[in-house]
Amino acid sequence: MGRYALGVDWEDGHGSIFPFEHLRRACRCEACTSAGPAAAVETRPREIARLPDAVKITWVDGHETLHPHPALRALCGCASCTGGH
Ligand SMILES: [Zn+2]
Numbered sequence: 573m574g575r576y577a578l579g580v581d582w583e584d585g586h587g588s589i590f591p592f593e594h595l596r597r598a599c600r601c602e603a604c605t606s607a608g609p610a611a612a613v614e615t616r617p618r619e620i621a622r623l624p625d626a627v628k629i630t631w632v633d634g635h636e637t638l639h640p641h642p643a644l645r646a647l648c649g650c651a652s653c654t655g656g657h
């Protein structure tokens with residue numbers, strides 16, 4: 573596990589790297605969405621649980637973010653996922 577990013581290897585062979593800051597800012601829970609994107613947030617993970625259908629991250633400040641796999645995959649910023657050339 574990287575210190576600044578989470579690596580995920582998908583069943584189809586694709587590999588994604590998600591910076592933790594990106595994962596925290598993509599949190600869709602009520603607290604995060606109502607706080608708005610400008611809110612200062614903790615982006616260091618304390619614990620990462622790889623569930624069968626999701627990744628759950630507990631941050632140093634105690635907040636929990638759940639990213640179901642389809643949503644996580646949609647966050648992949650690599651060239652092949654974003655259609656970059
Ligand atoms: Zn949240």
Ligand SMILES: [Zn+2]
Pocket residue numbers: 586587588648649650651652653654
């Ligand atoms: Zn990708």
